[in-house]
Amino acid sequence: MTNVRIWLAQNYAPILAGLVFAAMFATYATKGSAGWQVAVLDTAANKAVALALISMAQTLVIITRGVDLSAGMIFIMTNCIASALVTGTPGDVALGICGVLLAGALAGLCNGLLVVFGRLPSIIVTLATGSIYSGIALAIRPTPGGSIDEDLADFLTSHLFGAIPTSLVLLLAVVLLVWVPFRMSVVGRHCYAAGSAESAAYMSGVSVSRAKLVAYTLSGLLSGIAGLFVTFVTYSGDAGATIGGAYTLNSIAAVVIGGTSLYGGAGGAIGSIFGAFTLRTIDDLLLAFGLPPLWQPLFQGIVLLGAVSLGAVRIFRLRNRMEVFQ
Amino acid sequence: MRKHHHLATAALVSILALGAGVASAADGYKVVSGPGYLPDCFTPFPKSAFFQWAKKPGPYRIALVNGFVGNTWRIQMIKNAKGYASEPGVKDQIKEFAAISTGTDVAAQVAAVDNYINQGFDAILTDAVSPAGIAPVIRRANAAGVVMINFDNRADSNKILQVNVDTFEMGRIQGRWMVDNVKPGGRILEVRGLQGTGADRDRSKGFHEIVDSSGKNYEVIQVVGNWDSGTSHKVTADAIAVYGHFDGVANQGGSDGSLQALLDAKHPMIPIAGEGENGFNQMCAEHEAEGLKCLAVAAPPAISSVAIKAALSALQGEVMPQDIALPLPVTKAPNFKQGISFFPELGSGFFPDNTFPACSVDQSTEEIMKQVVE
Numbered sequence: 001m002t003n004v005r006i007w008l009a010q011n012y013a014p015i016l017a018g019l020v021f022a023a024m025f026a027t028y029a030t031k032g033s034a035g036w037q038v039a040v041l042d043t044a045a046n047k048a049v050a051l052a053l054i055s056m057a058q059t060l061v062i063i064t065r066g067v068d069l070s071a072g073m074i075f076i077m078t079n080c081i082a083s084a085l086v087t088g089t090p091g092d093v094a095l096g097i098c099g100v101l102l103a104g105a106l107a108g109l110c111n112g113l114l115v116v117f118g119r120l121p122s123i124i125v126t127l128a129t130g131s132i133y134s135g136i137a138l139a140i141r142p143t144p145g146g147s148i149d150e151d152l153a154d155f156l157t158s159h160l161f162g163a164i165p166t167s168l169v170l171l172l173a174v175v176l177l178v179w180v181p182f183r184m185s186v187v188g189r190h191c192y193a194a195g196s197a198e199s200a201a202y203m204s205g206v207s208v209s210r211a212k213l214v215a216y217t218l219s220g221l222l223s224g225i226a227g228l229f230v231t232f233v234t235y236s237g238d239a240g241a242t243i244g245g246a247y248t249l250n251s252i253a254a255v256v257i258g259g260t261s262l263y264g265g266a267g268g269a270i271g272s273i274f275g276a277f278t279l280r281t282i283d284d285l286l287l288a289f290g291l292p293p294l295w296q297p298l299f300q301g302i303v304l305l306g307a308v309s310l311g312a313v314r315i316f317r318l319r320n321r322m323e324v325f326q
Numbered sequence: 327m328r329k330h331h332h333l334a335t336a337a338l339v340s341i342l343a344l345g346a347g348v349a350s351a352a353d354g355y356k357v358v359s360g361p362g363y364l365p366d367c368f369t370p371f372p373k374s375a376f377f378q379w380a381k382k383p384g385p386y387r388i389a390l391v392n393g394f395v396g397n398t399w400r401i402q403m404i405k406n407a408k409g410y411a412s413e414p415g416v417k418d419q420i421k422e423f424a425a426i427s428t429g430t431d432v433a434a435q436v437a438a439v440d441n442y443i444n445q446g447f448d449a450i451l452t453d454a455v456s457p458a459g460i461a462p463v464i465r466r467a468n469a470a471g472v473v474m475i476n477f478d479n480r481a482d483s484n485k486i487l488q489v490n491v492d493t494f495e496m497g498r499i500q501g502r503w504m505v506d507n508v509k510p511g512g513r514i515l516e517v518r519g520l521q522g523t524g525a526d527r528d529r530s531k532g533f534h535e536i537v538d539s540s541g542k543n544y545e546v547i548q549v550v551g552n553w554d555s556g557t558s559h560k561v562t563a564d565a566i567a568v569y570g571h572f573d574g575v576a577n578q579g580g581s582d583g584s585l586q587a588l589l590d591a592k593h594p595m596i597p598i599a600g601e602g603e604n605g606f607n608q609m610c611a612e613h614e615a616e617g618l619k620c621l622a623v624a625a626p627p628a629i630s631s632v633a634i635k636a637a638l639s640a641l642q643g644e645v646m647p648q649d650i651a652l653p654l655p656v657t658k659a660p661n662f663k664q665g666i667s668f669f670p671e672l673g674s675g676f677f678p679d680n681t682f683p684a685c686s687v688d689q690s691t692e693e694i695m696k697q698v699v700e
Contacts, residue, residue, distance in 0.1 A: 042440070046440075047437035143457075144456040146458065234456065243431055
């Protein structure tokens, strides 16, 4: 019994985010005139998965008490790279996908190197590198375009066995292959320690530098997966810097909704995924209820503020992850 | 070697398709031969194909999925569409008209179109956020038999009806007028639109096609005004500060900004080619006596109304050109007149010309202004 209570206490925020999302989505699916059908799930999942992946990327950096303002820019850069590389024979496609993921991871590693060895605040580093990544994206795609293997794209944005959106399966795979191993690993725990109390962790013999490098690199990789995925959703690359900025800010909001502390050292990617889903459902809900489009940003802001407060009420007071265990 | 690749692709695709709901790409329309319905209104671009959908009984459910919403043109475009959809004679053919704006996120626009396809709408109109990014929903709309029409920002696709003005021609009209009105060897300021968009690229190309080949050795200075009055004002003022003197200005949009910058700098009156917005037209009329010469060309927001008319015609089984070019309204000095070219009581960003006579689209300012953008 106490085990359950501890588990609940530790996972209060992601559970709450999941419940909020479930309630919102149920309202949307019931209210929307298309009702419950697999196509509605596909559409919602395709729209949400890219943001969910970027929010996971953001979570990794925020856990180390940093912030990644370049997440959205790595996303559009890898989107543009994918629109140039992921086409041709199956071999070319596979190589192209590897190239895209490598580019994302490299971008994350650059951020990490600058933060760790440059001893610069992450907010400044990623503001600068984000601008560089956005420049690379524009150099690759001055105007939106490109092409991608359409059959693969349709497969990944459709559904499996007539019921499960493929994009959700993909997201689950990323969670199982990237997030869970990271969370269970020693280096993952070191990231939490570094974010919670960096000097204490350092004194205890934790390799803070290595932990941060791993977190930033994985973060870049996840943004790269998001960039790859959105290429499947749009068949093309688009270097719009405003989009990159919007995704970055939304990812930070999703992280907060999901209960990860902006002070670092507490939280996790699962909550952020639900945070991202919640954010995306807000837009859909506003449409389903027929709110005027010019008013939508206002309502989005209000609902966002409410959701963020709900998720953050407890975690904002945390200064140290140890408090969660009490 | 190539054959093996194809075999491998086929194998991969069939494996992927196993258990996956991959839609077949059968299109909802037939490609037929012209001429199309109402050729004076739905004038095809040269080389346009002709599409025909099976006739469907009305009344219809039609959705408009706009992207960016932060400028006057887009807001007026939605008002035009709503006004037209509620006009007598049109209203009774429409069961439901929904208009939404998704912002500039391609994935959000794709999802919104998908939602309307899922809800079984008969026709979906889009102002594409990304010319290429809209392709997946074109494929799905065609597979679902939904009439999809794109207007304004072009889609890079010949599998969808497109209603547009000839953006190259807009640039050419400004270019020709510059060549006629600016002395050889003169310095021309070209104020471009939003970078990265097809409309900006095409209009600039059309402009240069005429000006560069005129043999008059013009020096063209390019600045970026983003089709916005404030930005145009700033970049024009900057350019005057740097270069001192221009012999002509061609501005794609937000042209009153450029004109105001010329007036503020006490620059001698020079020919200025701009976009036919209320404020620009009014300033042209007011300063005509001082020697100002203007040309105004506009892409009227009422394109959205013609797009609705095209959707209704397609649903009624008429033969439609795939690529429709609407005429461009042009006003030249001294034809800037109050009550026709401008309305002092309305904002400077209003587009006064809302008529496409050949399409029986003639929307009064009252009809447009009373619409609420919801």
